[in-house]
Amino acid sequence: MxxxxxxxxxxxxxxxxxxxxxxxxxxxxxxxxxxxxxxxxxxxxxxxxxxxxTLSGIKASSKSLKIGSASTHVTVASSKEVIKSIPSLSFLADGIGDPQVRNRGTIGGSIANNDPAADYPSACLALNAIIHTSKRKIPADKFFKGMFETDLKKGELIEAIEFEIPEKSSYAKFPNPASRYAIVGVYIAKLKKEVRVAITGASSSVYRSKELEAALTNNFSASAINNINISSADLNSDIHASEDYRAHLIKVMAQKAVSNC
Ligand SMILES: Cc1cc2nc3c(=O)[nH]c(=O)nc-3n(C[C@H](O)[C@H](O)[C@H](O)COP(=O)(O)OP(=O)(O)OC[C@H]3O[C@@H](n4cnc5c(N)ncnc54)[C@H](O)[C@@H]3O)c2cc1C
The missing domain is CATH 3.30.43.10 (Uridine Diphospho-n-acetylenolpyruvylglucosamine Reductase, domain 2)
Incomplete structure (x- = not known):
């Protein structure tokens, strides 16, 4: 060391x-x-x-759910406020790693790290989150910049993450059987004004799928995804899954997530 x-x-x-x-x-x-x-x-x-x-605590209002950055995954998974306002977020936190990781790891550390296969970044994008830092408020759409890269400046501390409360939402993950990181994870949220679909594990960084969002805006059902062909261009390929397999998984996980909404 x-x-x-x-x-x-x-x-x-x-x-x-x-x-x-x-x-x-x-x-x-x-x-x-x-x-x-x-x-x-x-x-x-x-x-x-x-x-x-001040980095702990979870508060829900009628419009948003604010989670302190030092909240552990197990705290988020078991929080009554989270289960009541955004149950899919509790489900996501409960599926991270193993009990040791869930008892030590925090939501702030996860999004600051922005691992391409991490779960929380997809929740932030799909639930139109605002990242509260020691300096400013950053919309999730501007926060995740690329592989292990965020908009955080040197010495900028994440204080809390504020999620919009959706009408419906769901997260479906195909996990790596060893680490539980997402080989592909799809978070779908039907918000008051829009439908958002965020994908993790498939590419160099979490991203929103505009084609899935357009299809689900017209018809919020699993059948709306039937005829969509997900391109494997720019998707990850490694010992766990080829780019074509990941493209297939995006479609299957998206259908599963919508069905579970
Ligand atoms: C075996 C294993 C399995 C895992 N499986 C999964 C999984 O299935 N899904 C998943 O999403 N993740 C998984 N993880 C990662 C886990 O979720 C970690 O908790 C997370 O990546 C980092 O959180 P941490 O609190 O431990 O951060 P740390 O390790 O303490 O910090 C990580 C980075 O974030 C920075 N940082 C931490 N807090 C803040 C803050 N408040 N403001 C600014 N910067 C900050 C640190 O400086 C550092 O650069 C796994 C990890 C392990 C070891």
Whole structure:
């Protein structure tokens, strides 16, 4: 393990003040610590943010659901507010990794990391989320920039994620049997003004499928997807699934998600 300074912040202000040089915020450590141990990343300072009380808490209103960034996956999965207002989000959180990962990993860490196969980024895009940071509010459409890349600036801390409450929504994932990361995951939300479809695991970063959104806007049913041919161009191909298989899975998972809405 490389040497680094370990600092604990008790407020957002302190966390951003402590952030200097090659620093990183440490939430659940489920991604950051293996990256350091495997020498894929090196930092001079780790700023522990788990003691910041304002990063916890889940609040629902009639229009939105706001989740503190340090909420663990198990907290989101078991929250009464989440189950009542957006049950598909609880379902998504319950399907992340294994019990150890769900007990340590956080929603903020997941979206800051923006792994191409992570689950939460698809929920953020489909549920038209607003990412509240120490500096500003970023719409999900502008937040996810590419593989492991977001719009966050150096030292910018995610404080909360605010999801629009949909009329209906569902998440269908075809998981990697070992890690449970998505080989393909499709999140569908029927919002008050639009239908949104977000896809994870299939490409270099989460994205919205405009063709599925158009089809489901006309007819919100699994049969509306029957005649759509998903192109495999630009899709991932690896030892787990070829690009053609992923294209097929997008269609199957989308039909499953709509049927479950
Ligand atoms: C075995 C295994 C299986 C997994 N399976 C899945 C899965 O099925 N689906 C899935 O989606 N994920 C999966 N994950 C990832 C898991 O969800 C992690 O919880 C997540 O990637 C990172 O969250 P964390 O809180 O541990 O963040 P950390 O590892 O602490 O941090 C990750 C990155 O985010 C930054 N960061 C953390 N919090 C903030 C914040 N509030 N503001 C700004 N930056 C921040 C850190 O500086 C770091 O760069 C798996 C991980 C493991 C180890």
């Amino acid at each position: 490389k040497n680094f300074n370990f600092k604990t912040a008790t407020s957002t202000k302190e966390a951003t003040k402590l952030f200097s040089g090659r620093a990183a915020f440490l939430a659940g450590g489920m991604t950051l610590l293996p990256a350091i141990k495997l020498r894929l990343a090196a930092y001079s300072d780790l700023i522990n943010i788990k003691k910041i009380k």
